[in-house]
Amino acid sequence: xxxxxxxxxxxxxxxxxxxxxxxxxxxxxxxxxxxxxxxxxxxxxxxxxxxxxxxxxxxxxxxx
Numbered sequence: 870x871x872x873x874x875x876x877x878x879x880x881x882x883x884x885x886x887x888x889x890x891x892x893x894x895x896x897x898x899x900x901x902x903x904x905x906x907x908x909x910x911x912x913x914x915x916x917x918x919x920x921x922x923x924x925x926x927x928x929x930x931x932x933x
Contacts, residue, residue: 871926872926874918874919874922876904876908876910876915876918877908878908878909878910886917898912901915901916
């Protein structure tokens with residue numbers, strides 16, 4: 870498997886971002902909730918961390 874995103878337990882005191890509304894499958898919400906419970910972070914924080922990780926580890930390639 871590829872590189873893993875390491876998520877530390879919650880440290881309070883950060884904010885100041887724009888709001889974004891998305892539709893997500895229920896099984897993904899369930900996984901986010903499990904991860905939130907393990908880390909003490911909100912769904913919102915986790916989504917931000919996961920999106921940032923995905924963006925930093927993405928590559929655009931030309932179609933064949």
